[in-house]
Every structure is written in C-alpha cells, then in structure tokens.
Amino acid sequence: xxxxxxxxxxxxxxxxxxxxxxxxxxxxxxxxxxxxxxxxxxxxxxxxxxxxxxxxxxxxxxxxxxxxxxxxxxxxxxxxxxxxxx
Numbered sequence: 222x223x224x225x226x227x228x229x230x231x232x233x234x235x236x237x238x239x240x241x242x243x244x245x246x247x248x249x250x251x252x253x254x255x256x257x258x259x260x261x262x263x264x265x266x267x268x269x270x271x272x273x274x275x276x277x278x279x280x281x282x283x284x285x286x287x288x289x290x291x292x293x294x295x296x297x298x299x300x301x302x303x304x305x306x307x
Contacts (some may be wrong), residue, residue: 233282237292245288248274248296253281255300260285262296269299 236247248260258276259269264287274283283298290296301307 235290235296238286240286240288243288245286246290246292246294247284247286248298249282249284250274250298251281252283252298252300254303255283256303256305257301258283259299260287260296261299262290262294264290264294264296274298 233249233251238245238247240247250258252258257269258274260272260274261267261269265271272285272287274285276283299307
C-alpha cells in the first residue's frame with residue numbers, strides 16, 4: 222500500500238492466466254475514489270452491471286477474474302464516482 226511497486230504493469234490491466242485449472246483473464250485497476258468498478262467489453266455486451274469488480278480495502282485496487290475471456294477481447298473499466306455517476 223505504500224506505492225513502491227516497481228513493475229506495476231505486471232499487476233494492473235488485463236492478464237491471461239489460469240485459476241484452479243480454468244483459463245481466463247484477470248482484470249485489475251487502481252481507482253481509490255470509485256464507488257463501483259466493472260469490466261465491460263465485447264464478452265458481456267458492454268454492460269457494467271454484469272461483471273462488477275471487488276475492491277481490496279486499503280489499497281484502492283479493484284480486481285476480478287473472468288473465465289473464458291480470450292486474448293484480444295476488447296474491454297474497458299466502467300467506474301462510478303462517490304455520487305454514483307459515470
């Protein structure tokens with residue numbers, strides 16, 4: 222939480238991986254002032270209600286693993302501020 226990670230690019234963003242033998246993509250983003258963060262993309266019809274991320278308290282990092290999301294999938298992070306606005 223002190224902000225000295227030397228290779229943050231290896232943690233934040235989208236990274237293909239396998240979790241418990243299931244292939245997918247891990248998404249993570251730093252958004253300490255957001256009230257909600259979702260992954261939206263061509264795999265969920267760009268709907269921010271479908272894949273809401275989990276916040277790691279204390280460090281402002283939101284994270285989610287999505288099985289089956291392949292390399293090359295288009296995505297963005299949808300963030301709501303403290304007032305619930307995009």
